[in-house]
Amino acid sequence: MSETVIGNKEELIDEFLDKLILFDLINNVEPQKVEFSVAQQLLTEKVNKFRIWGRRLGLNNIFFFENQEITATPLINSITNLRSLIRTSSAKVESFMIKKKNPKNGEIEYVTEYDMYIKSPNHTNYVEKEILELLDLQQVFLDEVVEFIKYINKLDILEKKIVYHHYLKSEVDPITTIQIKYINWCSLATVYRMRDKAVTNLYYDLMGI
Structure with missing residues (x-):
């Protein structure tokens, strides 16, 4: 029964x-297991993009390994500083010429006027819209970097060493060099396995899987 x-x-x-x-x-x-090559390609493309963005902001070195953590302090500071740069730029833009009568001689003259202020609580001029959009995008930029660093630092200390030296630092090292210089108590095969696991886990985090 x-x-x-x-x-x-x-x-x-x-x-x-x-x-x-x-x-x-x-x-x-x-859920499908991701191929290591796919995960590595995503990580490499992301790091290369960060390097390009950093160079456009005047930075040569983006990532550092300090106190057992991966940091991107120069890049984060540069992005954060863009906020004040964007805000203060609003007073320098959108000028236009208008005709005005000179009260002294009655002649018509062209005078430069500047449109910099909100005209009413429900109206935002063209410049202010541009500034607000730039500030929104600046925050997206900052969030992208902070999120990436957060996921990197979720890895254990040996995985962070491998990811930093093999992918993030300005002149990366091959796995064989990393094993000899930084993790010489593990076999080379073990270091490769740690690399594969770290990169795959990063892929899942970055893709939100």
């Missing part, structure tokens, strides 16, 4: 899950 009940329960549960899938309430796709 009890076996029949169990069987019926199992059938009901299967039917329940089938209906959840039918109504698109759950995802029936099993």
Whole structure:
């Protein structure tokens, strides 16, 4: 008797899950293990993009390994400082010429006027819209860097060493050099396994998987 009940329960549960899938309430796709090469390509592309962004801000070195943590302090500071640069730039833009009558001689003259202020609580001029959009994008830029650093620092200390020296520092080292100089108590095969695990975990974090 009890076996029949169990069987019926199992059938009901299967039917329940089938209906959840039918109504698109759950995802029936099993998570796939990512290939290491795919994970490494994402990490490399991301780091290269950070380097390009850093150079455009006048920075040669982006990432540092300090007190067992990966940092990007120069890049974060540069992005943060853009906020005041953007805000103070609003007084320098959007001028226009208008005709005005000179009260002294009655002649019509062209006078330069500047549009820098909010005209009413419900109206924002063109310049202010541009400034607000720049500030929004500056925050997106900052969040991107901070999030990347956060995920890197979730790795254990040996994985961080490997990722920093093999991917992040300005002149990266091959895995063989890293094993000899920084993790010489592990075999080379173990260091490769740690690298693969670290890069794969970073991929899942960065992709939100």
